[in-house]
Amino acid sequence: MMKRALVTGGGSGIGFSVARRLCADGFLVTLAGRSGGRLKEACARLPGSGYVLLDVTDEAGVDATWQRLVAENGTPDILINNAGAAETAPFERTSTDLWHRMLDVNLTGAFLMTRAALPQMKKTGFGRIITVASTAGLTGYAYTAAYTAAKHGVVGMTRALALELAGTGVTANAVCPGFTDTDIVRDSVANIIEKTGRSKEDALSAMTKNNPEGRLVTPDEVADAVAWLAGVGASAINGQAIAVACGEVM
Template sequence: MDNQQNHVLITGGGSGIGLATARTFVNAGYRVTLAGRNRNRLDAAISHLPGASALPLDVTDEAALTIAFQNLASEGNMPDILINNAGAAKTAPLHRTSLDDWNAMLAVNLTGAFLCARAVVPHMKEQGFGRIITVASTAGLKGYAYTAAYTAAKHGVIGMTRSLALELAGSGVTANAVCPGFTDTDIVSTSVANIVEKTGRSAEDAVKELTKHSPEGRLIRPEEVADTILWLARAEAAAMNGQAIAVAGGEVM
């Protein structure tokens, strides 16, 4: 399949890594749909992405997600490439993490990816080609203090990816995860603001704290993550399956 035929669905596509990924795929000639909960944000995003479309979707709502994918199937528009990017992060010591916050982190970062992957696998297997690429995190490869729920979800999504990869082996469909380090997105901006508020440090010092374990000592650019996702999506990347690729400036080796 060439790029013009491939349909890419990006969850959490209205900002950050999702938006950078959408821009990268549009520029490479793919048909792109951005999914997310905020319709205004999606509309603003696609206004700068020729040919892209918007799909209002909450990946944690199983019923709504099922209907959305049924509609895509009836239109003959099921995705050939699924990019599970929807996610959120909350920080707190484990003993101060509420069950609601724990469940919320698992719902958006892990269960949402499961529901989307489950929806597309039959179509991809039937056509003999597909790519399921999940944006995890270096938190899925190591531990970070004060992020127990988020880290557990990211470990979980990498485990799910590896299991799915084994199930899909030989089908023409692959499943991989991309694990960014701290990336210059709204989520990290919120983390920086929290550090400033709680410690009185400057924003510059807060960024240094987040990047202190990176050999490059900097935030990752969303476009760097997007380029890795684009590579994994190509037909030529068929040998990549079940991988969790760190895009982190050498923080995880």
């Protein structure tokens, strides 16, 4: 029987690359996100996929959407918590609103989706919870206190959950990309250029200076790691935070 996967934030960037890879591997993939237009465009490029509109920070919406998916299509076997956002600010200018926005989408959203998924996964005896975190969940970056705190929280949540899931057939892992060639990074580069007057090349160099390969990670490289964790052969991998970062974090 074909396995089913749900990818949040699946309309672009890492999420779309993950969805494309899982489709190629024979999974039935549902994309989730807040932009109907972006999701429709993504599904048109992924024959056989579908989508649902979903805000991962909406607790009632998450629970209702998961129940509807189970009722209509059967239990998703794989949950990819990819929805996220990144905003930067010096610590002393980090507003409470910014702080909550980063925790809500990057941490609480992953918590809500995971909590909704677990009962059915445990009942069937198989499941993969894979959360796209960041190297910010393994180290620290200046001007990203809220984002970094959220990603550290994701890694901690994953490790705690993995211990609870041991022996159930369900695993929980995190993938931690370094700076990746996505819209979020391109927006960050544009922000650096605007605020500092640096060239695009200088802005990119600032992001990749600690990367031994001196380059951005590609979304497909992240998708490869996710696809491996989603497979039956990764049953012994549990509670891990795997850096996909060209050796930046060891």
